[in-house]
Amino acid sequence: MRDYLKFYIDGAWVDPAVPRTLDVTNPATEGVAGRISLGSAEDVDRAVRAARRAFASYSQTTVAERIALLERVIAEYKTRYADMAAAITEEMGAPAMLAQKAQAAMGVGHLQTALAVLKDYAFEEQRGGTLIRKEPIGVCGLITPWNWPVNQIACKVAPALATGCTMVLKPSEIAPFSAQIWTEILHAAGVPAGVFNLVNGDGPTVGAAISSHPEVDMVSFTGSTRAGVEVARNAAPTVKRVHQELGGKSPNILLPDADFQRAVTAGVKGVMSNSGQSCNAPTRMLVPHARMDEVLAIAKTAAESVTVGDPASGASIGPVISAAQWDKIQTLISKGLDEGATLVAGGPGKPAGLERGYYVKPTVLGRVNNQMTVAREEIFGPVLTILGYDTVDEAVAIANDTPYGLAAYVSGSDAGQVRQVAGRLRAGQVNLNSAAPDLMAPFGGFKQSGNGREWGEHAFGEFLEVKAVLGWGQ
Structure with missing residues (x-):
């Protein structure tokens, strides 16, 4: 005490x-x-x-x-x-x-x-x-x-x-x-x-x-x-x-030539880390519509590999900060499902065996559109939303269609295209292909x-x- x-x-x-x-x-x-x-x-x-x-x-x-x-x-x-x-x-x-x-x-x-x-x-x-x-x-x-x-x-x-x-x-x-x-x-x-x-x-x-x-x-x-x-x-x-x-609602654009196994897995882990309580978490994953089924399968496997438990147990993530935060996250997960998102992993309620403590299931919501509440509001929990796009121009437009602009992420094999897309994103820090953090790099946001x-x-x-x-x- x-x-x-x-x-x-x-x-x-x-x-x-x-x-x-x-x-x-x-x-x-x-x-x-x-x-x-x-x-x-x-x-x-x-x-x-x-x-x-x-x-x-x-x-x-x-x-x-x-x-x-x-x-x-x-x-x-x-x-x-x-x-x-x-x-x-x-x-x-x-x-x-x-x-x-x-x-x-x-x-x-x-x-x-x-x-x-x-x-x-x-x-x-x-x-x-x-x-x-x-x-x-x-x-x-x-x-x-x-x-x-x-x-x-x-x-x-x-x-x-x-x-x-x-x-x-x-x-x-x-x-x-x-x-x-x-x-x-x-x-x-x-x-x-x-x-x-x-x-x-x-x-x-x-x-x-x-x-x-x-x-x-x-x-x-x-x-x-x-x-x-x-x-x-x-x-x-x-x-x-x-x-x-x-706050932030950071987009994570996976370009058509990205290594989807690596990029989707990294994106899921990036959201779940710290129980999703990071303002720069890549919470909106943007993927080609044609690859949506593949992406959802990879995301499901990645999310289900994230263990939840007591901070001393060796689990990947612990609880969220408070009862009020837990309630907010549950409300937003339910709202996402009510608005038509596909439940890929996790969902409402506490993980099995963890009734005491503010634990949240690592959750992935697929086939989200950018007008859904879960794509607009900062959830601040271990919840990933996955949105589809048809063209790179559309992906950039969706990425920028937010009142926030703290961070953004881009993955792809063509370095020139990755850099070109990064230059079009309205965010204070853009991470390319899961680059390591840099404490000398300026950190802060555009817009709200x-x-x-x-x-x-x-x-x-x-x-x-x-x-x-x-x-x-x-």
């Missing part, structure tokens, strides 16, 4: 202004795994003011000083690596292997990436007689989700630290354990008081207080498009910068999938203001 009832403000663990607690549920058991305190606007104000005071000095630190700080954070993270992985498994149900090899690994990966970028980053450039400087934007409000908890914390905090910003973090109240360990890591690494602050709480209270606070210079939010709209609305009166990484970019060098720009100093060369 974890009791994390204090907030981290100005370099110290402090009590909330008003005592109010929330039980944190382990989604694999439905039991209470711990408690956190829920913050208030008063707690946010205290944290923001600490960050504002710290900005005066931290913004003036040298690159060498920030490099040394990141190196200490990385070293400390490695000593707490096992603790971080265990916390992620407990708070959001990630299988132990996924937590160790992917979830926790992304935390140290983003720190190492920020360190590498910082070593060579050009904060100044002279153009003629004008000096162009990139300076830290100020106090940053960071609001992060539960599905890849430390990944989303690290890909915001690491570039903020590297560029000289100070910050207040509100992690998801549903999965807050990893944020606690992250904070302990930063404290042990000697992050100066006030540079990093943690206030737990819910979106309508703490999230709104952060995004509307007049002393917060930018807010970086990852979560649903609906919540992102609220963040932007709350931020608007103070004209602060708003960075958002929001957000604005701005995270990861690598592009992340630094979100935390920097550009100043032109005229007459520098005189």
Whole structure:
């Protein structure tokens, strides 16, 4: 039982202004795994003011000083690596292997990436007689989700630290354990008081207080498009910068010359990983109508090979995050069937023998059209929809017929055609033929999938203001 009832403000663990607690549920058991305190606007104000005071000095630190700080954070993270992985498994149900090899690994990966970028980053450039400087934007409000908890914390905090910003973090109240360990890591690494602050709480209270606070210079939010709209609305009166990484309904185009056995299997596994709770999951598979029967057979075999079970059991996937999420997924699966989709694998209800815990059957819905609800709405569960097309032009049109634009996928044997199709897709990141992830590649979306970019060098720009100093060369 974890009791994390204090907030981290100005370099110290402090009590909330008003005592109010929330039980944190382990989604694999439905039991209470711990408690956190829920913050208030008063707690946010205290944290923001600490960050504002710290900005005066931290913004003036040298690159060498920030490099040394990141190196200490990385070293400390490695000593707490096992603790971080265990916390992620407990708070959001990630299988132990996924937590160790992917979830926790992304935390140290983003720190190492920020360190590498910082070593060579050009904060100044002279153009003629004008000096162009990139300076830290100020106090940053960071609001992060539960599905890849430390990944989303690290890909915001690491570039903020590297560029000289100070910050207040509100992690998801549903999965807050990893944020606690992250904070302990930063404290042990000697992050100066006030540079990093943690206030737990819910979106309508703490999230709104952060995004509307007049002393917060930018807010970086990852979560649903609906919540992102609220963040932007709350931020608007103070004209602060708003960075958002929001929802997705990513197309996965299998061109006629693709290796269907490999591409379909990879597409199914890509959706099922992390119990389908990834905003960039390839949830709309587009295949030639003429190959539909073949594709459905391959997809059925692939989905049925995905094992579901307790995170410690060695199963491929664990539960989804909550009862509310489980209910949403069940409703959408049923709606897909009601609207005419073919059930290829899985379906409504819990897997056999898993009545306790928020487990979902790996589900494939075939012969979907792009007007069905399951092709329009982000399900955020282990559910793949398969749609048919007659021509490549039609596939591209269907792929782009969505309010989202976070990611897209293309598979085919003709490299020229694969690249040509990629160039026509309206998405922030396009993956060709199951390419490996690249932490230096910018990550973010077109349209209602957000604005701005995270990861690598592009992340630094979100935390920097550009100043032109005229007459520098005189």
